[in-house]
Amino acid sequence: MESLEGVDFERWVLPLSGGYDSRGILLFIKNTIGTPDNLKAITWGLEKSQGEKDNDAYVAKELASSVGVKHKYYHTDISQEPLEVVFDRFLFCSEGRIDHIAGYMDGMSIWKQLHDEGVDGAIRGDEGFGEFPVSSGLTVRNLVGCGLCSDYKNLSQVINEFGFPPQEMPVELRQKKGEAFYAWRDRLHQEYRIPTVLAALSDIKCSYLEQINPLLSRSVLDAVRSFPDDLRTDKYLLKNIVESMEPSISFAVKAANANPKDILREKECVDLMRSEISSDYSTELFGSGFADRIISGLKVGEDELRRQSMKGLVSSLLPISVKNRLRDTVARPSVDGNVLAFRVFMIIKMHKMLTLDASRMADLQHRAADEARAAIEPELTPSVNIMV
Missing domain, CATH: 3.40.50.620 (HUPs)
Incomplete structure (x- = not known):
């Protein structure tokens, strides 16, 4: 090759x-x-x-x-x-x-x-x-x-409820005229x-x-x-x-x-996500009420895992053409509540990480500027000869 x-x-x-x-x-x-x-x-x-x-x-x-x-x-x-x-x-x-x-x-x-x-x-x-x-x-x-x-039932509800701006496909990714x-x-x-x-x-x-x-x-x-x-x-x-x-x-x-959904329904994982999403930092990012909305969709426990596994098994047995027809008509998809919570968790954690990085970078830049200024200041100070 x-x-x-x-x-x-x-x-x-x-x-x-x-x-x-x-x-x-x-x-x-x-x-x-x-x-x-x-x-x-x-x-x-x-x-x-x-x-x-x-x-x-x-x-x-x-x-x-x-x-x-x-x-x-x-x-x-x-x-x-x-x-x-x-x-x-x-x-x-x-x-x-x-x-x-x-x-x-x-x-x-x-x-x-x-x-x-x-x-x-x-x-x-x-x-x-x-x-x-x-x-x-x-x-x-x-x-x-x-x-x-807007393609997902629960996401469109969240967008409308909390006033997030609507999404639009970039022009270059939209279906072109005459494109099958x-x-x-x-x-x-x-x-x-x-x-x-x-x-x-x-x-x-x-x-x-x-x-x-x-x-x-x-x-x-x-x-x-x-x-x-x-x-x-x-x-x-x-x-x-x-x-x-x-x-x-x-x-x-x-x-x-x-299965990612199985991981995200483990109690330890749910507790970690709930703690981060309900934090003051989260409230500053998303506003009040958002955390409660996301946390309300969290599920935990073996019973929930079994129900989801059965649902996945039934879905896997349906031909793609049938699943597509259902999605296009009556079965508008929803994002799993734990998956949605994990994505919100990721946003909060990444915002913290990038904010900290930016702060550290600003400190380094200030320190470098101070060191450069200190290095050249003696050269800029005029010498004075005092004759006695």
Whole structure:
């Protein structure tokens, strides 16, 4: 693969899941330059996920073994550190740009360990081969993570209740005249999702390692942009190519990491979010009443987790076309109350962090100016000779 020329596989790792993208990279390497002896694959997730068939962790290990590459599994189970320390480190590395906390509950231990082991970077599988089927502007925006508050039932209520300004799509991201939904969908994926959502995820790791994305090379994206809608939708062409390659290991249908909603419903997490959101600092940012509104949506406990799991199971069994039709008509989506609270929690914590940084920077600038002034003042003071 062109974009991997010159990569020292001794010092780079390939994150491997049970899906198509990273498998495609592994098999493209194998079929073009052969399987390098020093190529190493890694997978991360909950410790228990390794034994679950159809899980990313299980499938990735089986695939690596079949291809003949070394494989190591890293656990993302909750760190023994205080939860606030784990969240603060995540915010520091992510700059508060994304709320995907599930893969980082180990307190960034995976990435620190890789850095300490001398790993320079990771070969990631971000791609632009095409998104799921869509049926409206609403499903296009939500699919690529570009939804507006007005698209969500509970967010639009909060916006109206507390007088926040309405959101508008930037002109360059709006659907163009004559642009079909499928074309707009994949343009938003490349112009918004990759440089905003996926870049935010990448930058978390870039606190420790470099990254390269071979499937985002110019030649690959130019080819994808020439495909008709049917070859792009749901990555149809990529999936067909990868499925035709050996070994024919089944694909994963379960994620190895914990469900973020499960994490955010743990009592310790709920207590931490409630404390921050109800603080005086929060009131200064958002005004009175806002904290109570957000806190009222918090849920905690196993019963709630089971209800949500059942709801998710039912949703997973519905065809995408049916779910899209429901979203477009009767089932206007809502943001989970605990997810919303976590995002507010992130805003408060990041505001504190950035305000402190700005204050420290101002102090450093004043100190530097004082030192520079002190250094030149003797030269500016005229000498006086007193003759006796």
